[in-house]
Amino acid sequence: MFLFHSILFLILTYECNSARIFSIFYVQSYSHNHLALTLLTELAERGHEVTLLTPFVPKDVVKNLKVIHMKFPPKSVDTQVNPFDVKKMTLFERIMFIEQYGLNEMEVVFNVTEVQTFLLENHHFDAVIFPQFVSEALRGFCYHFRAVCIGLSPVILNSMSGRPMGNPFHPSYIPNLFSPFSDRMNFFERFHNTIIVTAEMLFHHFYVLPRHNQLLQKHFPGAPHINDLYYNTSLMLVNTHVATNFPVPLVPNIIPIGGYHIRPLSKLSKALQDYLDDARDGAIYFSMGSYLNSADIPNDKLNAILNVFRKLKQKVLWKFNGNKLTNLPPNVKLGTWFPQQDILDHPNVKLFITHGGLLSTMEAIYHGVPVVAIPFFGDQEMNAANAENCGYAVVVSYEELTENTLQTAVDEVLINPKYGNIARRRSRIFHDEPMRPLDKAVFWIEYVIRHNGAPHLRTTALGLTWYQYLLLDMVLFIITVLFLFLFILKKLLAKLFRKNTTSKKTKLKTR
Ligand SMILES: *[C@@H]1O[C@H](CO)[C@@H](O)[C@H](O)[C@H]1NC(C)=O
Numbered sequence: 001m002f003l004f005h006s007i008l009f010l011i012l013t014y015e016c017n018s019a020r021i022f023s024i025f026y027v028q029s030y031s032h033n034h035l036a037l038t039l040l041t042e043l044a045e046r047g048h049e050v051t052l053l054t055p056f057v058p059k060d061v062v063k064n065l066k067v068i069h070m071k072f073p074p075k076s077v078d079t080q081v082n083p084f085d086v087k088k089m090t091l092f093e094r095i096m097f098i099e100q101y102g103l104n105e106m107e108v109v110f111n112v113t114e115v116q117t118f119l120l121e122n123h124h125f126d127a128v129i130f131p132q133f134v135s136e137a138l139r140g141f142c143y144h145f146r147a148v149c150i151g152l153s154p155v156i157l158n159s160m161s162g163r164p165m166g167n168p169f170h171p172s173y174i175p176n177l178f179s180p181f182s183d184r185m186n187f188f189e190r191f192h193n194t195i196i197v198t199a200e201m202l203f204h205h206f207y208v209l210p211r212h213n214q215l216l217q218k219h220f221p222g223a224p225h226i227n228d229l230y231y232n233t234s235l236m237l238v239n240t241h242v243a244t245n246f247p248v249p250l251v252p253n254i255i256p257i258g259g260y261h262i263r264p265l266s267k268l269s270k271a272l273q274d275y276l277d278d279a280r281d282g283a284i285y286f287s288m289g290s291y292l293n294s295a296d297i298p299n300d301k302l303n304a305i306l307n308v309f310r311k312l313k314q315k316v317l318w319k320f321n322g323n324k325l326t327n328l329p330p331n332v333k334l335g336t337w338f339p340q341q342d343i344l345d346h347p348n349v350k351l352f353i354t355h356g357g358l359l360s361t362m363e364a365i366y367h368g369v370p371v372v373a374i375p376f377f378g379d380q381e382m383n384a385a386n387a388e389n390c391g392y393a394v395v396v397s398y399e400e401l402t403e404n405t406l407q408t409a410v411d412e413v414l415i416n417p418k419y420g421n422i423a424r425r426r427s428r429i430f431h432d433e434p435m436r437p438l439d440k441a442v443f444w445i446e447y448v449i450r451h452n453g454a455p456h457l458r459t460t461a462l463g464l465t466w467y468q469y470l471l472l473d474m475v476l477f478i479i480t481v482l483f484l485f486l487f488i489l490k491k492l493l494a495k496l497f498r499k500n501t502t503s504k505k506t507k508l509k510t511r
């Protein structure tokens with residue numbers, strides 16, 4: 001009997017503690033993949049059974065994490081994203097471009113053999129974790145497995161991740177993700193932002209969602225309309241932290257977990273350790289991230305960068321892929337890969353020159369290193385504007401990158417102690433938390449699974465029509481009542497006035 005009870009107990013606790021989690025990440029970028037793997041690995045290590053479909057093949061995978069490789073067809077050259085082209089687009093063109101990219105990728109995802117086979121097999125999952133990044137149709141998996149729907153936003157909170165949760169998104173102080181604005185906008189920036197935020201909302205509602213719905217209905221026959229799934233997301237984990245990004249209001253089922261990808265430090269290799277230890281005048285780390293190849297930077301800009309470095313007494317570590325550098329100054333060391341987080345932690349590193357990617361910016365601030373940002377595309381311009389606004393960075397726009405502008409920016413950050421001080425202050429904010437962001441992410445995932453999707457966290461905003469939400473019906477009602485009141489008042493006064501004058505007239509006559 002005791003044995004029976006023990007076994008029952010074990011089965012029950014196993015049932016409660018271990019969930020089956022399905023995840024699909026499609027964006028072929030290092031940062032998206034890194035963010036997904038960090039979270040899913042942690043979940044697997046805590047005993048959950050995790051299945052991940054991804055176009056990447058990770059090197060080593062923990063025990064409970066099953067990775068299925070989605071073999072995407074090779075991209076034809078003309079459909080490949082060229083960051084230099086995106087840079088030339090207007091803000092609205094960029095939004096259309098990224099939404100269209102998402103729609104195209106969804107077609108590819110649902111068409112790969114691995115996904116189709118998987119959908120035909122008999123699987124059961126308690127939760128689905130998908131990237132909230134122009135990927136609305138992926139919510140079909142939540143419907144297919146009748147599982148709790150959890151989004152992971154690889155970028156900071158924005159209209160894409162806030163809208164399905166009914167989060168307020170006020171254009172007066174929250175800039176569009178692809179804009180070059182921070183949360184402090186002047187009159188014209190606010191005007192631009194208001195137009196863009198409104199246009200993006202209408203475009204998403206009338207163009208993007210219907211197309212995702214077509215995909216959804218095609219690949220998940222019998223699925224409800226996408227709106228019913230889109231506005232039924234149980235949890236949104238967003239890659240935002242107040243140490244690096246401006247504060248915004250959040251509904252209770254949006255959980256900021258910014259910085260969760262930051263791993264415990266490892267020891268630097270002996271060569272790197274010696275190199276940085278010997279940098280008596282300080283060192284600069286320079287990396288344009290994983291998307292932009294240094295080899296793609298045109299010669300004039302490359303020479304400008306080299307000329308600036310040549311004049312510095314600091315040593316420079318440059319993450320460089322390409323082999324067209326001949327006149328390398330002696331204080332510059334190139335490498336195709338560097339352990340970025342460990343380098344940023346070295347006390348001699350005084351400056352990080354970056355493309356302003358979110359993960360890089362977070363790592364810089366986590367380790368208290370000020371930044372010169374050369375933003376390129378996507379959310380980088382907004383991240384950079386925000387970093388400059390916070391006071392830990394100077395921005396050099398890529399178009400204006402010359403020897404002169406770069407020199408001024410680098411000197412400013414190296415000489416003016418303000419930047420380092422603010423970076424270190426923000427680093428202390430980053431570290432001052434009740435729990436690690438990764439623990440927080442895991443807690444909330446388990447929470448919404450435990451509470452069957454946690455509908456109690458959803459705000460009523462999701463059930464209102466747009467005119468109720470914007471109080472337009474109230475405005476209309478109040479204006480109508482006011483006009484009615486004024487109209488009646490006017491009629492009454494007119495009547496009284498007429499009576500008075502007529503009675504006066506009659507008095508005059510009788511005299
Ligand atoms: C789907 O895949 C097949 C081959 O597996 C290919 O011929 C077809 O063009 C693909 N369709 C789309 C929309 O990618």
Ligand SMILES: *[C@@H]1O[C@H](CO)[C@@H](O)[C@H](O)[C@H]1NC(C)=O
Binds near residue numbers: 149228229232453454
């Ligand atoms: C909405 O989510 C809840 C909780 O995950 C689920 O029980 C419900 O079926 C979902 N509704 C729709 C229309 O998918």
